[in-house]
Amino acid sequence: MSLKFSATAIALAISLAGCAPMTQYVDPKTDNVAVMGLDYKDFETAASKMVNDMLDSPLMVHPKAAQGGRFVVAMSNITNDTAQRIDTDQLVKKIRVSLLNSGRFVVTTAVGLNGPEDAMTAKSRALKGSKMMNQATVKKNGRVVAPDFSLSGKIIQRNNRVDGRTQQVDYYFQLTLTNLDNGLAYWEGEEAIIKRGDNRTVSW
Amino acid sequence: MRGLIVACLLGVLAGCATPQARKDFSRDLASGDLPAATSSAVQAAGPQDAEPNDLLWALEAGSLLRHSGLTERSTKMFDSAESLMKDDDTRNLVASTGNQALSMLANDNVLPYSPAVYDTVMLNTYKALNFWRDGDYENARVEWNRSDDRQRRAAEHFEAEIAQQRDEVSQAQNADLTTRSLEGSSQALQKAGVDVSQWEPYAGYVNPAAVYLHGLYFLFNGEGRADAEKARSSLERAYGLTKHAQVKSDMNAARRKSGKLKPAVWVLFENGTAAHKEELRIDLPLFLISGDVKYTGIALPVMRDGTPAYPYLTIGRQQTQPLADMDTIIRGEYKTRFNGILIKEILRATAKTVLQKQLNDSNPLLGSLGAIAQAVSTQADLRGWSTLPHNFQLATVPYPQSNRLTLGVPGHDDIVVDLPSEKRPVLVYVRAINAALPPRVDILASR
Numbered sequence: 343m344s345l346k347f348s349a350t351a352i353a354l355a356i357s358l359a360g361c362a363p364m365t366q367y368v369d370p371k372t373d374n375v376a377v378m379g380l381d382y383k384d385f386e387t388a389a390s391k392m393v394n395d396m397l398d399s400p401l402m403v404h405p406k407a408a409q410g411g412r413f414v415v416a417m418s419n420i421t422n423d424t425a426q427r428i429d430t431d432q433l434v435k436k437i438r439v440s441l442l443n444s445g446r447f448v449v450t451t452a453v454g455l456n457g458p459e460d461a462m463t464a465k466s467r468a469l470k471g472s473k474m475m476n477q478a479t480v481k482k483n484g485r486v487v488a489p490d491f492s493l494s495g496k497i498i499q500r501n502n503r504v505d506g507r508t509q510q511v512d513y514y515f516q517l518t519l520t521n522l523d524n525g526l527a528y529w530e531g532e533e534a535i536i537k538r539g540d541n542r543t544v545s546w
Numbered sequence: 547m548r549g550l551i552v553a554c555l556l557g558v559l560a561g562c563a564t565p566q567a568r569k570d571f572s573r574d575l576a577s578g579d580l581p582a583a584t585s586s587a588v589q590a591a592g593p594q595d596a597e598p599n600d601l602l603w604a605l606e607a608g609s610l611l612r613h614s615g616l617t618e619r620s621t622k623m624f625d626s627a628e629s630l631m632k633d634d635d636t637r638n639l640v641a642s643t644g645n646q647a648l649s650m651l652a653n654d655n656v657l658p659y660s661p662a663v664y665d666t667v668m669l670n671t672y673k674a675l676n677f678w679r680d681g682d683y684e685n686a687r688v689e690w691n692r693s694d695d696r697q698r699r700a701a702e703h704f705e706a707e708i709a710q711q712r713d714e715v716s717q718a719q720n721a722d723l724t725t726r727s728l729e730g731s732s733q734a735l736q737k738a739g740v741d742v743s744q745w746e747p748y749a750g751y752v753n754p755a756a757v758y759l760h761g762l763y764f765l766f767n768g769e770g771r772a773d774a775e776k777a778r779s780s781l782e783r784a785y786g787l788t789k790h791a792q793v794k795s796d797m798n799a800a801r802r803k804s805g806k807l808k809p810a811v812w813v814l815f816e817n818g819t820a821a822h823k824e825e826l827r828i829d830l831p832l833f834l835i836s837g838d839v840k841y842t843g844i845a846l847p848v849m850r851d852g853t854p855a856y857p858y859l860t861i862g863r864q865q866t867q868p869l870a871d872m873d874t875i876i877r878g879e880y881k882t883r884f885n886g887i888l889i890k891e892i893l894r895a896t897a898k899t900v901l902q903k904q905l906n907d908s909n910p911l912l913g914s915l916g917a918i919a920q921a922v923s924t925q926a927d928l929r930g931w932s933t934l935p936h937n938f939q940l941a942t943v944p945y946p947q948s949n950r951l952t953l954g955v956p957g958h959d960d961i962v963v964d965l966p967s968e969k970r971p972v973l974v975y976v977r978a979i980n981a982a983l984p985p986r987v988d989i990l991a992s993r
Contacts, residue, residue, distance in 0.1 A: 421684075421687075421769065422684060422687070422688060423687065423691065423772070424688065424691060425688060425691040425692045425695055426688065427685060427688050496772075498772075499691065501695055501698065503702055506706055540636070542635050542636055543632050543635035543636050544632070544635075544692070544695060544696065544699070545695070546692060
């Protein structure tokens with residue numbers, strides 16, 4: 343009886359162990375799993391399409407591009423106006439990497455909407471006069487480059503019922519590059535990501 | 547066979563005990579012992595150092611943590627509650643068949659707590675207020691968007707639920723009998739002083755307080771045209787439902803395309819505890835299966851009024867005026883669900899009575915045991931989020947020169963609130979659960 347019980351218990355344990363999802367690597371190129379919220383694939387798609395569009399714009403070519411001239415971009419505010427608790431820096435980072443890799447833009451970390459992203463540019467100037475520092479290596483004032491453009495944007499979510507079982511969620515990624523010289527938007531882009539799925543529950 | 551029957555009876559009786567934790571919680575709240583009530587709610591929500599697994603307790607714990615000023619812990623608790631709500635929405639019907647079958651043998655208390663729509667709206671509203679209080683405007687915006695979407699879904703949800711109830715009656719094995727039982731029950735309810743027809747929801751099942759706060763948030767903190775539109779649209783909806791003079795004034799401010807909002811103090815008073823359910827037992831002469839049946843009856847949850855902590859607050863010569871009635875929201879939603887609950891209870895009583903007769907036919911002693919089990923297990927599901935308020939009240943006053951606001955609380959010492967020294971639009975949010983607990987005052991400033 344006890345042998346039978348043990349065998350059954352072992353069989354049950356093995357079968358239950360077989361039910362637990364195994365940890366596995368995901369290949370982003372072949373990953374077809376979709377969620378109603380926003381995930382890394384959506385950020386990847388939105389960022390790459392918008393950057394390509396930005397790079398195609400004739401206004402986004404530096405007048406001295408042939409001599410290696412590049413526009414300096416400062417990051418402004420990206421508003422998350424969705425029902426998803428997401429980190430907009432994730433989207434911004436992908437855009438920044440793509441812009442930098444294009445060879446046509448550089449991003450400043452010395453200027454930001456709520457202060458510099460990296461305060462070290464300013465702090466390193468405070469070393470001027472420090473006896474500890476080799477003064478020839480202390481960075482000089484007047485050399486930090488001011489931004490040409492500011493990148494701002496918004497992510498919007500719209501929910502609609504398709505039928506009793508299905509809902510549609512539209513996400514709009516909107517970005518604007520403003521020329522800081524004259525305050526005009528030199529480039530604007532919008533990328534929509536539409537998802538349809540289960541209406542039994544909320545989209546987040 | 548007997549073992550199976552005994553197991554069934556045990557299962558049936560398991561759904562009948564009133565948990566001690568609930569009694570302790572109510573006692574601690576009534577006596578004004580906030581730390582003890584909070585601690586028992588947190589413990590009952592789930593094991594320490596693990597995600598809460600009891601939705602109703604997580605909601606109570608989230609509310610009381612908020613009342614204790616522990617907004618981060620409150621939000622975390624509400625986050626877990628929201629995740630449990632999602633599990634409830636998507637629970638696999640097949641997986642819950644066992645629970646449903648047990649609930650047909652016992653009562654709905656054996657099922658996990660299924661949240662009301664107003665629970666879901668209030669959960670996101672409280673999280674938004676928590677973030678606003680902590681100056682986390684990004685996450686506050688997300689929670690307001692969620693609250694707004696939940697309100698949109700409410701009307702759809704009830705439309706579907708009413709249709710489902712209609713289908714349940716027509717598909718019931720004894721549709722005729724069920725219809726007659728429903729009519730008979732309505733008369734019995736009226737005799738017991740329960741007039742379901744009076745439980746009217748606000749139009750579209752909207753929670754006007756949540757809509758107003760959504761509008762006010764974007765009126766205070768909006769960035770750009772889209773936010774101004776959100777403020778206008780919500781305040782128009784809130785005014786349509788409440789006709790409150792201050793809401794009208796806010797709506798007009800939101801309609802003005804330009805101009806900064808002048809510094810002033812909005813006082814929102816979240817007052818008392820909400821309408822709750824009480825059990826009403828009715829013996830129904832509906833089956834008439836045989837004289838061998840010793841007991842049959844149903845137990846229905848019926849709504850009773852909530853309790854205000856104070857009639858109003860005063861600020862100088864002004865009194866807070868009613869903005870929205872949470873009792874109306876709760877009763878209105880419950881009214882829509884009531885027929886479904888009644889149908890289920892009648893079907894359950896039928897099933898139990900048939901089982902009792904079969905037991906009696908095989909052995910009269912078992913029949914008697916079955917009758918006892920049926921009598922004991924006939925219990926209404928009275929669960930609900932007990933720390934929701936009775937009502938919401940509102941008043942607005944000019945920003946005091948002294949930067950100090952004195953709130954008059956009838957029968958209680960005045961509360962002096964230190965406002966930000968930089969004058970701007972400010973929401974003073976006052977929550978009073980009962981007269982035994984000191985009111986909680988939070989300052990929610992515009993950016």
